[in-house]
Amino acid sequence: MSWHLRESALFPRHVIAEIQRAAREGIYDIRGFGAKRAVPHFDDLLFLGASISRYPLEGYRERCDTDVTLGTRFARKPLRLKIPVTIAGMSFGALSAPAKEALGRGATEAGTCTTTGDGGMTPEEREHSRLLVYQVLPSRYGANPDDLRRADAIEVVVGQGAKPGGGGMLLGHKISDRVAAMRDLPQGIDQRSACRHPDWTGPDDLEIKIGELRELTDWEKPVFVKIGAARPYFDVQLAVKAGADVVVLDGMQGGTAATQDVFIEHVGIPTLAALRLAVDALQELGLHRQVQLVVSGGIRSGADVAKALALGADAVSIGTAAMIALGDNSPEHDEAYRALGSAAGFYDDWQAGRDPAGISTQDDELAARLDPILGGRRIANYLRVLTLETQTLARANGKSHVHNLEPEDLVALTVEAAAMARVPLAGTDWVPGP
């Protein structure tokens, strides 16, 4: 190749294309999905497995339990899950009604919970979800005391990993009549969700807000607090002091239905970096395992699940991976993706409402492409595979419960991951840091 045909490291073709798109259109790029840049992640860790000094468990003979209970601190009715994987909050509006129904069906079949989202609870979602977490978001779209009481847990959303400090948006072409009615908004307008709650500011107020939510529901429901990974050590401590039963920590790789690309890629810290800080906060309060920690943002496989648990999480949550399990970015839709200027494996225009897979859309014709029964089956299958993989790794490390995995079972492949996870660089006993 000619010296003059070198591609610039600073201005590669995709950067040039984005500069020229911005110059043409005069608006920042808004898209769905999560961060696409490479950041230190669970792939940078390895399990050691058993050896002479560690005794493994027989894969298909000896038990390796996976149950987890969320909300043991104050709630009268904690959530008892069969597996340590939950479905993250995704709104009806961002997702189609069949997609929400499928998530509920799949979660129920696998013995776990799913979560509402901005815009409130749909009847289909409630009907098909044995355990449903009800989000209390800044917008309070569709918020009402009946749904609050119909829920099995409450999640106060302070932030999400894709955009810590950012509010939500649902562009006008996804504001169908039903979505507009649920959100008390005119049809077809760009709907913005506030970035701050309307009736509380700061941790002292949050404690009072959580107190109100407990009074509203007669202290029955567990109260989760969801934070984006910004300052996890301090945020987890403040959430716990405010009375959270469960903290949900969403790393920067967490997905979104519609956010500015600059926000997705440049705000917040990776899940791996945030997790140990969150566990530090719980341990210093003497509440690790008493206040449960749910971690999300880039969970794809049982390896990710097992590594998150080993570093101190009680459970993980999936959003983007659940959509992919439903069929998002499937090669079977490649032709349709290409017609939209994308391709299977690259599609991230979840904000546009033209999803060929019928998931991130409010178009009835497109939504009808997703069979909620088949979709539910796929979600259940995927959740089972995540669980089986997690058990495989736990048994290999001699654990009879996935919660018995520990940092000592891990090493890191990179100096960065070793520093973030605080486990030794593989082949050494060196853990970077003070």
Added chain:
Amino acid sequence: MTATARAERTDVEVVDLTTTALRELNQRLHDLAGGGPGPRRWRIRNPNGAHAVACGLDAEVEVEIEGHVGYYCAGMNKRATVRVHGNASTGIAENMMSGTVVVEGNTSQSAGATAHGGLLVVRGDAAARCGIALKGADIVVGGSVGHLSAFMAQSGCLLVCGDAGEALGDSIYEARIYVRGEVSDLGADCVEKELRPEHVEQVRALLERAGMEDVDPGAFHRYGSARRLYNFSIDNAGAY
């Protein structure tokens, strides 16, 4: 005979929060939902600034609170009438669905935040963010409101007999604002609109429901959305 003594003789349940736990009070009020048996008139003594007093009601009951309340009094109210004979802190009647909440004194910020239905009356002043993200309820304030009132208000009415602070109606959707006094300034996409006869009638009806019939309904100014920011346009970037 005093008013209190008369009330006690007419099947009013009296609860003193210095001797009864808030949890017990709220549980007894919640047990009335769905037509459950129990008193329909309640008098709460010595609230002493307690938070979440009488929140989550879902019954046609009358609750009189004798004193000041803390945050989220009558939060998410349905059907009940709650009257605070004192001041109320943050988030009075937040996310109310129906019913009536009356504050005889002043309120702190976020009064009636995100309320979907019903009527909130504040006889004194309301601080910042009164009616923030309002979703269909009506709010009548006898005094003035603080900054960012009716921020992102979607539907319903905010009626202010006094003045309004900075950034009134910022990013407002389809809610209506009526102000009799001075407005410090209007927020993004909020404009003054003509007060037509149907609006005067709406103001008159609101004042009647709030028991403020002595206020002239024709003396108000109307504000609402210019609808310029409903769909993003780069030409409006300076307004965001």
